Amino acid sequence: MLAETICSAVSAAGLGIAAITAYRKRFLTATRIAAYSLVPVGLVMTGVVAWVSGIVFKPSVWIGFGLLAVAWLLFMTTRAVERRGGTTRKERKAARAASQDSAVAPGASSPSLTSGNPVPDARPQGAAKKKPAESGDDFSDIEAILKKHGI
Structure with missing residues (x-):
C-alpha cells in the first residue's frame, strides 16, 4: 500500500513539472516528462509494484539470489582456473593430432596404391637433404612458441 x-x-509531481515546462513553451521536453511521470502509475495499475515489493521482502527470495550468486562465482572460478593452468580443448586436440602425426617418420613417403613399379622420386638429391633441416626448423618454431608462453 505504501509503495x-x-x-x-x-x-x-512529474505531471506538475510537465505542466510548468509546457507553460514555458518547451513542449517536447514537457511531453517527455509527462511520459516518464506516467510510468509509476502504470506499474501500480498492472500489479508490478506489488509483485516487486513481495519479492523484496521475502527471505526465501534473497536466499535464492544468494544461491545464484554462489553458482555464478563457481562458474567464473572454474573458468579462471581453466584459463590459467588447465588444458583447453584446442590444446588437447593439437596434442592428439601431433601424436597421430608422429607415428609416421618425417622423411617417409606415403604408401603406393598402384601395383606396378614405384615412381622414382623426382626431387634432386639436394632437396632430400633439406627435408630434415626443415623439420628442425618446425621444431624451433614450436620451441619459440613454448618459450613465449613460458613453458
Missing part, C-alpha cells in the same frame, strides 16, 4: 502511494505521488 502504491509513493508511486502515485511521484507521478503527480
Whole structure:
C-alpha cells in the first residue's frame, strides 16, 4: 500500500513539472516528462509494484539470489582456473593430432596404391637433404612458441 502511494505521488509531481515546462513553451521536453511521470502509475495499475515489493521482502527470495550468486562465482572460478593452468580443448586436440602425426617418420613417403613399379622420386638429391633441416626448423618454431608462453 505504501509503495502504491509513493508511486502515485511521484507521478503527480512529474505531471506538475510537465505542466510548468509546457507553460514555458518547451513542449517536447514537457511531453517527455509527462511520459516518464506516467510510468509509476502504470506499474501500480498492472500489479508490478506489488509483485516487486513481495519479492523484496521475502527471505526465501534473497536466499535464492544468494544461491545464484554462489553458482555464478563457481562458474567464473572454474573458468579462471581453466584459463590459467588447465588444458583447453584446442590444446588437447593439437596434442592428439601431433601424436597421430608422429607415428609416421618425417622423411617417409606415403604408401603406393598402384601395383606396378614405384615412381622414382623426382626431387634432386639436394632437396632430400633439406627435408630434415626443415623439420628442425618446425621444431624451433614450436620451441619459440613454448618459450613465449613460458613453458
